[in-house]
Amino acid sequence: MPLLKDGRVGDDPWRHPDDAESLPDDAPATVSLARWRTERDALARRAGRIGLRLPNDVSPLELAEDVGRFGLITLAFPRFTDGRAYSQARLLRARLGFRGELRATGNVLRDQLLFMRRCGIDAFEVGERALAENWPAALGEFDVFYQPGEDGRPWIARQRAAG
Amino acid sequence: MYRYDEFDRRFLEERVAQYRDQVRRRLAGQLSEDEFRPLRLMNGLYLQLHAYMLRIAIPYGSLSPAKLRVLARIARRYDRGYGHFTTRQNIQFNWIKLEETPDILAELAAVEMHSIQTSGNCIRNTTADPFAGAADDEIEDPRPWCEIIRQWSTLHPEFSFLPRKFKIAVSAAATDRAAVRLHDIGLYLRRNAAGEVGFEVLVGGGLGRTPMIAKTLRDFLPKHRLLAYLEAILRVYNEFGRRDNLYKSRIKILVQALGIDKMRDAVEREFGAMGESALPLPPATVAAIAAHFAPPTLAAPGADDETELARALAQAPALARWVRYNVAPHRAAGHAIVTVSLKPPGRPPGDASAAQMELLADLAERYSQGEIRATYEQNLVLPHVRRRDLPALWRHLGEAGLATANAGLASDIISCPGLDYCSLANARSIPVAERLSRHLAARDQEIGELHIKISGCINACGHHHVGHIGILGVDKNGEEFYQITIGGSADENAALGAIVGPAVPSAAVTGAVDTLIGVYLDLRREGERFPDTYRRIGAAPFKEALYAAA
Amino acid sequence: MPHGPIAAASRPPMAAVATRRTVTGNRLRDGVPVYFAGAGRWSPAVAEARHVAEAEAGALLAEALAGPPPHPVIAPYLIEAVLRDGRLVPLGLREEIRAFGPTVRPAES
Numbered sequence: 112m113p114l115l116k117d118g119r120v121g122d123d124p125w126r127h128p129d130d131a132e133s134l135p136d137d138a139p140a141t142v143s144l145a146r147w148r149t150e151r152d153a154l155a156r157r158a159g160r161i162g163l164r165l166p167n168d169v170s171p172l173e174l175a176e177d178v179g180r181f182g183l184i185t186l187a188f189p190r191f192t193d194g195r196a197y198s199q200a201r202l203l204r205a206r207l208g209f210r211g212e213l214r215a216t217g218n219v220l221r222d223q224l225l226f227m228r229r230c231g232i233d234a235f236e237v238g239e240r241a242l243a244e245n246w247p248a249a250l251g252e253f254d255v256f257y258q259p260g261e262d263g264r265p266w267i268a269r270q271r272a273a274g
Numbered sequence: 275m276y277r278y279d280e281f282d283r284r285f286l287e288e289r290v291a292q293y294r295d296q297v298r299r300r301l302a303g304q305l306s307e308d309e310f311r312p313l314r315l316m317n318g319l320y321l322q323l324h325a326y327m328l329r330i331a332i333p334y335g336s337l338s339p340a341k342l343r344v345l346a347r348i349a350r351r352y353d354r355g356y357g358h359f360t361t362r363q364n365i366q367f368n369w370i371k372l373e374e375t376p377d378i379l380a381e382l383a384a385v386e387m388h389s390i391q392t393s394g395n396c397i398r399n400t401t402a403d404p405f406a407g408a409a410d411d412e413i414e415d416p417r418p419w420c421e422i423i424r425q426w427s428t429l430h431p432e433f434s435f436l437p438r439k440f441k442i443a444v445s446a447a448a449t450d451r452a453a454v455r456l457h458d459i460g461l462y463l464r465r466n467a468a469g470e471v472g473f474e475v476l477v478g479g480g481l482g483r484t485p486m487i488a489k490t491l492r493d494f495l496p497k498h499r500l501l502a503y504l505e506a507i508l509r510v511y512n513e514f515g516r517r518d519n520l521y522k523s524r525i526k527i528l529v530q531a532l533g534i535d536k537m538r539d540a541v542e543r544e545f546g547a548m549g550e551s552a553l554p555l556p557p558a559t560v561a562a563i564a565a566h567f568a569p570p571t572l573a574a575p576g577a578d579d580e581t582e583l584a585r586a587l588a589q590a591p592a593l594a595r596w597v598r599y600n601v602a603p604h605r606a607a608g609h610a611i612v613t614v615s616l617k618p619p620g621r622p623p624g625d626a627s628a629a630q631m632e633l634l635a636d637l638a639e640r641y642s643q644g645e646i647r648a649t650y651e652q653n654l655v656l657p658h659v660r661r662r663d664l665p666a667l668w669r670h671l672g673e674a675g676l677a678t679a680n681a682g683l684a685s686d687i688i689s690c691p692g693l694d695y696c697s698l699a700n701a702r703s704i705p706v707a708e709r710l711s712r713h714l715a716a717r718d719q720e721i722g723e724l725h726i727k728i729s730g731c732i733n734a735c736g737h738h739h740v741g742h743i744g745i746l747g748v749d750k751n752g753e754e755f756y757q758i759t760i761g762g763s764a765d766e767n768a769a770l771g772a773i774v775g776p777a778v779p780s781a782a783v784t785g786a787v788d789t790l791i792g793v794y795l796d797l798r799r800e801g802e803r804f805p806d807t808y809r810r811i812g813a814a815p816f817k818e819a820l821y822a823a824a
Numbered sequence: 825m826p827h828g829p830i831a832a833a834s835r836p837p838m839a840a841v842a843t844r845r846t847v848t849g850n851r852l853r854d855g856v857p858v859y860f861a862g863a864g865r866w867s868p869a870v871a872e873a874r875h876v877a878e879a880e881a882g883a884l885l886a887e888a889l890a891g892p893p894p895h896p897v898i899a900p901y902l903i904e905a906v907l908r909d910g911r912l913v914p915l916g917l918r919e920e921i922r923a924f925g926p927t928v929r930p931a932e933s
Binding site: 300301302303306307321322323324325326354355356370371372373622625693694695701702704705708752754 | 850852853854855856857892893894898899916917918921922925926927928929930
């Protein structure tokens with residue numbers, strides 16, 4: 112599935128094998144939370160980078176010890192109306208200091224991208240429409256934000272303080 | 275009143291541009307209705323029976339003359355010449371064209387208004403005491419806190435796809451005029467033993483299919499921690515609120531399932547983990563917002579103000595009656611708070627024509643320091659009127675059909691739009707309200723304070739659960755029936771009404787309400803309001819009268 | 825718009841009358857209730873609606889739904905209606921109100 116990241120739509124360099132499949136030797140790959148929990152030590156010794164597919168009904172705070180090991184955490188939006196992963200993203204960035212890629216997967220819509228970006232999600236699994244409909248532009252539709260965000264852009268309190 | 279700065283203005287311009295592009299994409303076929311619906315709802319645009327309906331936010335019920343004039347202009351230019359003030363201090367226009375909505379939002383933006391988050395599973399417009407800044411019984415003006423909440427909640431990236439809608443109310447007065455206990459989060463400004471002012475935080479109130487009264491989550495929250503605490507509550511709700519069943523997804527159901535103590539533990543744990551520095555509200559920030567709500571400079575009353583007024587009252591019994599019911603005490607000597615009733619007998623509750631809105635804008639400038647408020651009871655308020663001006667104001671209002679002397683009385687009925695407009699409704703509400711108010715108006719004074727509230731479906735926009743007499747429209751095999759509840763109350767002693775018995779057909783509603791009022795009048799003791807009598811004597815005498823008679 | 829059908833608060837049972845089927849929905853650009861008039865045309869007047877017997881309802885709906893996006897009508901659906909004195913009247917209070925307007929008089933403008 113195409114990936115929107117850094118303002119461009121491109122291919123996904125990560126693999127996402129099922130629990131039954133063996134992992135590629137050195138290519139970056141994600142695992143389910145269940146697999147991570149059972150194979151944690153072996154996975155941590157692996158040469159290739161490791162990522163985690165985090166379901167949206169598990170608190171990221173349960174992974175506080177582990178987040179530094181992941182190059183990628185994927186978050187799930189099974190339906191666009193299910194907004195649990197927004198809170199997961201903010202907790203991962205602000206509370207746990209996760210610095211790797213945070214990727215939205217599932218029912219990702221153009222008009223949600225900026226909310227996701229402000230919560231710290233920096234990559235988006237998108238459909239083929241993303242290019243035709245210029246989805247990257249959605250990230251630039253606002254430059255005033257009423258809340259602090261996790262994307263490095265200032266929020267209104269700082270803008271006001273700067274005059 | 276809060277005035278936008280350059281950032282607020284830019285934000286709103288960006289929002290209008292974003293929405294204009296969303297509408298363009300929809301009309302060009304790039305967005306399906308399923309994809310577009312949440313986008314239009316985030317801007318308060320519903321599809322109703324006859325057209326789109328646009329719900330415009332009146333932040334915490336505060337309006338200026340300029341804002342009211344633009345609402346009048348929208349009524350004339352884009353609608354059919356009138357608007358409907360809602361039970362959440364907003365206004366709805368019923369005959370809107372999708373293709374014109376970007377222009378409407380641009381006109382609103384020019385007067386610092388919008389329709390952001392008047393729908394959708396997000397944080398809605400904050401409800402506030404319509405007498406704020408004028409009431410003689412408040413600790414401090416709650417509006418700066420409402421504005422702080424408004425800004426914080428506007429397009430909140432984490433809380434725009436909650437399990438369900440989320441409503442917050444703030445009051446700082448002894449009398450609750452904002453139905454605080456019926457909100458997802460209720461905030462009462464309170465003074466603690468040390469004399470400091472902070473918030474009592476309540477959670478889990480709401481109407482709808484499973485009505486509940488909010489419970490206290492925290493007795494006292496220092497004011498500067500407000501946003502962090504709200505964020506902690508919302509984060510717990512976003513994580514644990516149910517998403518599998520529309521009717522069990524409000525925070526009240528989560529509070530009920532966990533119990534208030536476990537809910538408190540979860541919120542306090544998150545609040546603690548956020549740290550002291552989360553979402554700070556430094557005194558300078560609060561002061562800058564509060565400065566927008568500085569009390570108006572009111573002239574000292576003239577020596578003969580009261581004798582002049584007394585003479586006018588003596589000469590005009592209708593004026594005296596209006597002053598008795600529609601005028602409330604103001605904290606400043608010689609001034610009063612005026613409720614402008616939008617409930618003429620036999621007419622749709624809460625409707626105002628463009629001409630009426632324009633007149634009220636003029637009268638607010640002339641008599642009320644340029645301030646107008648909307649109430650959840652679907653009336654308007656002129657909060658700063660000099661008492662000697664009351665007769666002149668009353669005459670002007672009367673010429674426009676706005677001097678109905680019934681605030682808080684039986685004919686001052688709350689009603690949702692019902693099946694005449696709303697696609698969710700199961701039965702009509704407005705015709706029932708019209709018949710009742712026409713019937714009861716003549717007995718308003720005899721009956722005294724009485725709150726009748728009508729909803730056309732279980733979503734309870736007409737707050738029927740908390741009416742002294744509540745009326746809920748239901749569909750029985752294609753016929754409109756109405757279920758009646760008694761003993762509800764929306765104030766600081768909020769209570770849910772009890773169902774009196776089987777639903778009655780439409781034609782029997784007025785008679786049934788008459789019967790219930792008759793029992794109250796027969797059995798009430800001196801000074802008792804309807805719910806007081808009900809609490810003392812119970813439901814049995816009412817039920818007997820209603821169903822034995824049939 | 826007359827409110828004849830609604831004025832009669834309690835209507836006689838319809839069992840004896842053969843009901844018709846017609847397709848309605850709200851127009852995308854302005855939300856106005858419209859009725860499928862055939863040949864790709866939609867009309868705000870229920871009198872212009874094409875109506876068919878129940879057996880042909882599926883075909884009528886399919887015809888109404890045809891066409892490239894955006895469809896001019898949001899989520900068209902079938903409703904039941906009856907011919908009363910030669911006039912097509914949708915069944916059910918909701919559809920009557922959609923067809924003929926609110927039963928209440930709004931504020932004077």
